[in-house]
Amino acid sequence: MFKKALSLPVIAALTLAAAGCSSGGGSTANAPASGSAGSTTSAPAASTDAGKAGASGAAAAKTKLVFWDKSEYVKEYNELQKERVAQFSKEFNVDVEYVAIPPADLKTKLLAAIEAGNPPDLLLADDFVAKQFVGNKQLVEISDILKKYDFREDSKKYAYALEGWYEIPVYHNPNVMYVRKDKLEEKKLDPPKTWDDIKKVAQAINDPKNNFYGLGFQLGGGGDSEGRISDLIRTYGTDLVDKDGKVTVNTPEALEAIKMDASFFTEKLVPASAVTGDDSWNNTAYLAGTVGIVFNSSSIYAAMRNDKPDLLQKTLILPWPAGPKRQFGSGGGTVFVMFSKGKNLDNAKKYIDYFFNKDFYGKLIEKLNGLAVPVLNGYENTEFWQRPENKGWFEASKNIVPLGDPGPPDARASQVVSENVLSKAVQSIVVNKVDPQKALDAIEQGYKKVYEKK
Numbered sequence: 001m002f003k004k005a006l007s008l009p010v011i012a013a014l015t016l017a018a019a020g021c022s023s024g025g026g027s028t029a030n031a032p033a034s035g036s037a038g039s040t041t042s043a044p045a046a047s048t049d050a051g052k053a054g055a056s057g058a059a060a061a062k063t064k065l066v067f068w069d070k071s072e073y074v075k076e077y078n079e080l081q082k083e084r085v086a087q088f089s090k091e092f093n094v095d096v097e098y099v100a101i102p103p104a105d106l107k108t109k110l111l112a113a114i115e116a117g118n119p120p121d122l123l124l125a126d127d128f129v130a131k132q133f134v135g136n137k138q139l140v141e142i143s144d145i146l147k148k149y150d151f152r153e154d155s156k157k158y159a160y161a162l163e164g165w166y167e168i169p170v171y172h173n174p175n176v177m178y179v180r181k182d183k184l185e186e187k188k189l190d191p192p193k194t195w196d197d198i199k200k201v202a203q204a205i206n207d208p209k210n211n212f213y214g215l216g217f218q219l220g221g222g223g224d225s226e227g228r229i230s231d232l233i234r235t236y237g238t239d240l241v242d243k244d245g246k247v248t249v250n251t252p253e254a255l256e257a258i259k260m261d262a263s264f265f266t267e268k269l270v271p272a273s274a275v276t277g278d279d280s281w282n283n284t285a286y287l288a289g290t291v292g293i294v295f296n297s298s299s300i301y302a303a304m305r306n307d308k309p310d311l312l313q314k315t316l317i318l319p320w321p322a323g324p325k326r327q328f329g330s331g332g333g334t335v336f337v338m339f340s341k342g343k344n345l346d347n348a349k350k351y352i353d354y355f356f357n358k359d360f361y362g363k364l365i366e367k368l369n370g371l372a373v374p375v376l377n378g379y380e381n382t383e384f385w386q387r388p389e390n391k392g393w394f395e396a397s398k399n400i401v402p403l404g405d406p407g408p409p410d411a412r413a414s415q416v417v418s419e420n421v422l423s424k425a426v427q428s429i430v431v432n433k434v435d436p437q438k439a440l441d442a443i444e445q446g447y448k449k450v451y452e453k454k
Contacts, residue, residue, distance in 0.1 A: 064095045065347040068110075068120040070334075071100040073283055073299040076367045084364075088354050094347050104222060104278055107132070107418055114138060114339075121342035122351060127158045127333040128223060128403045130167055131414040139166040140338040140345060149356060155375035157402050158333035162410040167335040168352060171365060171372035173297050174396035175227070175330035177321065180205070180292040182314040194322045195232060195260060198293060202269045205292045214269040216291030217261075218277030219427045221420035223332065225277075228295055229422040231330060233257040235323025241407040245451050250444040253325070258422075258443070259436050262429040275430060287311070295320065295330065298371040298393060305369070317392070329399030333375070373397035412450050421446035 067085065071078055078100045089096045099120075101109060107129055113119045119138070123130065133139055143165040146156070155169040179191060183205040192198045202214025218225050233240060233249065236257040240249045264270055271290065274281070282294045287303055289311060294300070304312035320330045336355075338348045355361065356376075365372045366384050373394055379385055385394050404413025425443045428434040434442075448454040 060093060062093050062095055063344060063347055064097070065122065065344050065351060066097045066120040066342070067099070067122045067124075067348070067351065068106075069098065069100050069124045070103045070106060070126065072368075072371070073280065074302045074368055074371055077364070077371070080364050080367060084355065084360060085351075088351055092347070092350060092354075094344075096351075103129070104280075114341075117341060119339035119341055121338060121344045122348035123337050123339070124170060124334065125337070126173075126223065127167065127335050128414040128417050130335050130337045131161060131403070131411045132418060133337065133339075133411070134161045134163050134166050135411040138339055138341070140340050140342075142166060142168050142338070145349065145352060148353070150377045151375055152377055154398060154400075155333070157409065158335050158375075160409055162408055167337055169375035170334045170336055170355075171368075171375055172397035172400060173332045173334060173371065174373060174393055174400060175295055175297050175320065175332075176396060177318045178286060178294050178296060178300055179316040179318060180314055181316045183292050184316075191316055191318055192293070192321060193318075195235065198321055199260070199264070199269075202264070202293060203267070206269050208268060211290055212292070213271050213290060214292045215264050216274070216282040216285040216294035217264055217270055218274045218281045219265065219423050219430065220276045220278045220281065221423045222279035223417065224279045224282060224295065225423040226417045226420060227330060229258065229261050229426060231320060231328055232261055232323065233422075234328060235321070235326050236260075237323070237325035239406055240447060241404065241451055243406045243408070245408050245410075245412065247444055247447040247451050249447055250440055254443075255436060255440050257323070258426055258429070258440060261426050262436065265426075265430040275427060297331070298369055302369050302371060319396070328401045329396060331397065331400040332403065333400075334372070369393070407451070416447055416450045419446065419450070421450075 069078065069081055081100075082098060085096050085098045088094065103126060106125055110119065110123070110133070114133075130139075141164055142159070145168055146159055146165060151159075151169060155172065158169045159165050159167045161167075177192075179201075184191060184201065187204045189201055189204060190197075192201045198215075204214075205212070206214040217228060230240060233254045236253040238249060238251045238254040238257070240247070242248050265275060271285065274285075277285075282291070282296060283300055283303070285291045286294045286296070286300055287308060301312070301317065304315065320328065336352055338345055342348060361374075361376070362379065362382075365374050365379070369390065373396075374380075380394055384390060402409060403417070404410075407413060421443055425439040425446075428442070429436055429439050
């Protein structure tokens with residue numbers, strides 16, 4: 001359900017200078033009509049690059065933009081973003097403070113900045129992180145911006161919350177299952193299609209004495225572990241909340257699902273460090289060749305293609321597994337949001353327009369092969385996305401289940417993920433030998449605290 005939050009272990013700040021605009025405030029436009037996609041052209045709208053006109057005001061005072069971004073496991077992303085920021089800075093006479101922050105640190109830093117009354121003007125983050133700031137009126141309403149671009153209909157689910165339109169889709173993050181093909185062949189096993197298959201394969205290929213483990217699952221919290229456990233529960237037939245936001249997780253089927261997840265760890269089908277592993281842990285483990293199955297976005301694919309082609313040849317890329325009752329696609333979205341207390345919102349809007357320049361946006365998305373799938377119409381039938389190695393990623397982006405599904409599209413789904421309710425419960429079974437039913441009761445209590453304020 002979530003894109004991996006994939007991080008680089010650095011925070012990079014970049015202050016740049018350039019060519020002239022003024023700061024401003026947020027929009028109060030009405031929400032777009034149902035089915036509105038913005039631009040009526042068949043291809044994504046191009047940026048006006050209005051900074052060229054602004055450059056004529058040579059005497060204009062420099063303005064600022066504070067832009068926080070998540071650091072990606074695929075380093076090309078932040079490098080291209082820095083280049084674009086530098087170009088924007090030069091053309092618009094703006095001092096830009098660009099900060100790339102590991103996703104695991106982003107919420108804490110945002111809360112501190114908001115508490116100090118000094119949030120960034122512009123944030124690019126995972127949808128489930130950004131939505132947490134909708135309910136407390138921290139964000140700028142953006143329906144006017146949505147109307148400017150020809151967004152795919154399935155992209156707009158990231159923009160909408162019960163409170164209104166506050167997020168600008170940037171790219172889809174489809175997730176897949178990576179499996180060591182060579183290990184299957186050694187044991188004469190078929191590729192796994194179900195959760196039961198996954199466990200059987202993991203047991204067969206597990207080889208701790210040689211530092212190889214069947215699974216690369218973790219429990220340290222974050223989108224990866226929360227998404228895995230949520231998917232497992234749902235494929236066993238239980239929705240964690242219903243369409244009205246009522247908590248429905250405490251069922252016999254959900255109990256069996258969390259027992260299954262705990263068994264991956266108690267049976268030592270994962271390395272010992274997995275119990276506290278974060279969202280980058282499984283990337284590192286798979287790329288090191290020490291685990292046989294992981295769930296992740298295309299960041300692992302990109303890393304293998306660039307640095308470990310031999311490992312790529314030994315890898316199968318498959319859909320997420322089915323459970324006894326159902327099967328779901330997995331992934332998430334990345335979005336822009338603007339903070340209402342930002343001091344340079346006009347510049348934030350201009351950078352969004354600059355970012356969606358057709359040539360730059362297409363180049364950025366292609367560099368991220370699958371980690372980023374376009375949110376705009378007009379790309380699917382291009383030569384790049386019709387290549388066999390890329391077409392599957394685009395198809396996977398069409399079946400992503402929204403965060404919190406089938407519950408209401410509001411900040412509660414993001415909040416409950418950020419509190420790691422599922423990961424903590426399974427971790428308690430594995431580490432503290434808590435009775436699984438008591439762990440499930442804790443999940444129910446954690447969800448009710450968020451969804452029903454109980």
